[in-house]
Amino acid sequence: MLDELRNLYQEVILDHGKDPRNFRKPDNANCEATGLNPLCGDRLVVYLSVDESNIVQDAAFLGNGCAISMASASMMTEIIRGKTKFEAEELFRRFHEMCTSDEKADFSDDEDIERLMVLSGVRQFPVRVKCATLAWHTMDAALKGEEEATTER
Amino acid sequence: MAQPQIRDDIGGQYELSRIREDFPILSEEIHGKPLAFLDNGASAQKPRQVIDAVRAIYETEYANVHRGAYYLSEQATARYEGARDIVQCFLNASSRQEIVFAKNVTEAINLVAYSYARRVLEPGDEIIITDMEHHSNIVPWQMIRDERGLVLKYVSCTDDGEFRIEDLARLITPKTKLISLTHVSNVMGTVVPIREVAKLAHDNGAKLMVDGAQAVMHMPVDVQYLDCDFYAFTGHKIYGPSGIGVLYGKAELLDAMPPFLGGGDMISTVTMEKSTWAALPAKFEAGTPPIAQAVGLGAALEYVSGVGIEAIAAHENDLLSYATQQLSSVKGLKIVGTAPSKTSVISFTLDCAHPHDISTIIDRAGVAVRAGHHCAQPLMERMGVSATTRASFGMYNTREEADTLVAALESVRELFG
Numbered sequence: 001m002l003d004e005l006r007n008l009y010q011e012v013i014l015d016h017g018k019d020p021r022n023f024r025k026p027d028n029a030n031c032e033a034t035g036l037n038p039l040c041g042d043r044l045v046v047y048l049s050v051d052e053s054n055i056v057q058d059a060a061f062l063g064n065g066c067a068i069s070m071a072s073a074s075m076m077t078e079i080i081r082g083k084t085k086f087e088a089e090e091l092f093r094r095f096h097e098m099c100t101s102d103e104k105a106d107f108s109d110d111e112d113i114e115r116l117m118v119l120s121g122v123r124q125f126p127v128r129v130k131c132a133t134l135a136w137h138t139m140d141a142a143l144k145g146e147e148e149a150t151t152e153r
Numbered sequence: 154m155a156q157p158q159i160r161d162d163i164g165g166q167y168e169l170s171r172i173r174e175d176f177p178i179l180s181e182e183i184h185g186k187p188l189a190f191l192d193n194g195a196s197a198q199k200p201r202q203v204i205d206a207v208r209a210i211y212e213t214e215y216a217n218v219h220r221g222a223y224y225l226s227e228q229a230t231a232r233y234e235g236a237r238d239i240v241q242c243f244l245n246a247s248s249r250q251e252i253v254f255a256k257n258v259t260e261a262i263n264l265v266a267y268s269y270a271r272r273v274l275e276p277g278d279e280i281i282i283t284d285m286e287h288h289s290n291i292v293p294w295q296m297i298r299d300e301r302g303l304v305l306k307y308v309s310c311t312d313d314g315e316f317r318i319e320d321l322a323r324l325i326t327p328k329t330k331l332i333s334l335t336h337v338s339n340v341m342g343t344v345v346p347i348r349e350v351a352k353l354a355h356d357n358g359a360k361l362m363v364d365g366a367q368a369v370m371h372m373p374v375d376v377q378y379l380d381c382d383f384y385a386f387t388g389h390k391i392y393g394p395s396g397i398g399v400l401y402g403k404a405e406l407l408d409a410m411p412p413f414l415g416g417g418d419m420i421s422t423v424t425m426e427k428s429t430w431a432a433l434p435a436k437f438e439a440g441t442p443p444i445a446q447a448v449g450l451g452a453a454l455e456y457v458s459g460v461g462i463e464a465i466a467a468h469e470n471d472l473l474s475y476a477t478q479q480l481s482s483v484k485g486l487k488i489v490g491t492a493p494s495k496t497s498v499i500s501f502t503l504d505c506a507h508p509h510d511i512s513t514i515i516d517r518a519g520v521a522v523r524a525g526h527h528c529a530q531p532l533m534e535r536m537g538v539s540a541t542t543r544a545s546f547g548m549y550n551t552r553e554e555a556d557t558l559v560a561a562l563e564s565v566r567e568l569f570g
Contacts, residue, residue: 002568005514067510
């Protein structure tokens, strides 16, 4: 039983889930949005600091949720730092595609998605896809200047 | 795979193995494991007697009700109205006119909110509910409050999840016109002493609405003894079909209330200018009702009554004590809601894992539980948790299934610990 589950709960996820990176509210954030998953009540806030060249200089988050949503948020804050707004939005699109694609889909050409593949276990647990994508929806809303994101849109 | 061994620990009077055989789904396997269905608070499984009753009406007795002057329609009407008689008897209502079929408890509460509170209450009047209500007993009152300028007050439960009538008494003022309480908390299993609350309400000139969604399958409910003004429950949580619920209301109140929905079946006469309303209970049953569902509900109530609600309560009480004791041995587990009077519902948190992770993991061991806020977000806030895992036991559950839950939680600890 645990073997099947270890694919969903890989070591990296357990580590990020227990000890999320960038779990703070930065003083200099100029974009933020709240993400809600109305089905489970999970709620998190993503803070971004985007400079005049549209580069994400800092990304952080606060909130609570399951190991998948915490790990996904934690990894996202690490991976989008230094990216342009456009690149971050494009990565969200690719990540979403990865979480909902079938297992044969090949993302080996994309280094960032390769790193995020540890979250691909959600593909076998359809109800948990929203846990993995909540932080990303929220980041996308923050970049677009929206205050709130929900997994129900 | 063989059925799990059933231990009958209450003197052999409760025929647990026979009861389990009545529920076909209980012999299903989930991820290759025997199903341990512990999400009865969300919806319960159906015995063959209910499935057969629904099948029979569709196969041999189905037509629309209250309309046709032909054999099948008369048969269907007799079965549908027969279900009403069964409900009347089940709740010990004084008349069958007091039994209104609704879609579910949510619709029943909305009916009272719109046809009673909205018409009778004046701006500034107060409605009192508790902080352990399901959203269905919060949101309709908020909507009516905003529309009519009412005041909505909450009685808070104790840290243990207990309801204290003195806390309710303190909130009551001459402006209090309606009290709407859950009979049993869907999250914690806390039982509210409805008869005492009804007396308090009536002594202060207020009416009492009771949400019995989580009560009727666990304890005998006699609306005349309780003396509540309105009582609602739903079919699917008492081993019947979904899509059918019941609103009981005292005849003099229902009689004075305007209809909730307008349409066919609820009128006496219709002209181009105006309409007059049918007598109770048809006045509140606009449109073609859920016919087979009502018949299925009747079969479910007969099934439960046949086993005996007291016997079911005794069995579930044994499961509650046993499961509470076994769960307490799991390291880092904290039970949310430990009121002295509880039904077989146990909500808990585990220090190393979030309820959603717990639910996903123990599902692989065949254990079905509910994880999340249980449509009771104000209670989650009150108890200082964002979500819980809830195991809710029904008439067919076993001590072994509680053991399976505990073993599965140990594997959560192994993975996350």
